[in-house]
Amino acid sequence: MELLDIAHRGRTLRGALHLPSDKDAPVPAVVLCHGFGGNRAEFGYTFVRAAAALAAQGIAAFRFDFAGCGDSDGEFDDLTVSDQVAQTVAVLDAVGAHPAVDADRLSLLGMSLGGLTASLAAPHRPVRSLVLWAPAALAVAMTEEGAKRRAAAIAEHGYDDFGGLPIRRPFVDDAARIDPFADAAAYTGPVLLAVGADDFVLENGVLDRYRDAYADRLDLHLFAGVGHGFETVPARERLVELSAAFAARHA
Template identity: 30%
Template structure:
């Protein structure tokens, strides 16, 4: 996606949250507030670049990144548009609790790292305690900037219903808001045909909005 945006003339900053990819830190020490802070720092860095028009800066997030993007869009006036891919918008604490057995819960209470959702997340108690410190559904109603929500109808990690609920909240807040469902798309749009659909929709929407 970043390469496609650059080829279309957009300036793009792609970064890893702390403890992930090439960023410093340990993944198991990650917290949602920390990821939001990382996003704020990335925005600050981006708007300081001479080639960037701060009046047209937006944010794109996938999965938990979509959760972070929603939180930033609700409170950071520097964000002028937001795009959510397979975003985790629902409260997660109860969802994770249902997926963890007794042994994992005991480890979590002792501050040890635990695995939840088939390897999708590995975190310590600090993250678990703060994972719902902001619930996207509760702040989406205050987001007035344009938003595009893209979700696959074969996403078994974050169900399509979450995207539909999120869109129902923002639908009337901006006439550019849109929900795009990728038929057959999984959580990461892993098939090439689905990836291309996401790229095409994103670029066409941005050309209308930015």
């Protein structure tokens, strides 16, 4: 593993590049996008495990902290989905420029808000495959009731308290300009979608809308008995195994 810093709009995005030890360069690579308020290790160090599984398949993996998260520069208060998409595109370009990586064989993997981000970034570059773990489409496609509650909280406090982290007006204004399904549908490659059967992201026909967006390019896996964080050891082991195998098939 080597640490790799990437400059983006006056900020340094900090990450870790895992390279296979038994493959000659250049190798394919997957960029991993963490969820809201997370970091490049992800829940239960699942991104660390996924990177190791990818490297074992002969694929490099780059885990990075979005601006304002983990060790990267920036303020969390400035978070918007569009900015994270721009960061992801810049990271794809930087990873593709690494001498050990084949720039024509890049893929994306994202969890939750990182999954939404990855789905929106994928159409901007010739991405080989896309792996989505519980993508948070509802972050930008809230119900009318949820949107009103969030607006009221921001009006009163200046932010909406989401699990102890603030969501501020720029996030909401940016989200209003995004259609998470129509925008994602511009990506024409293969997609793995993994979701816990008890996950709140299944509200409002989300799976049907992803089926419509990706059609026969979608490989859907529903995990029984778990929610948004795939909260059992077997579920997380299966998640990593499925994702690495999918990326390897399409590398």
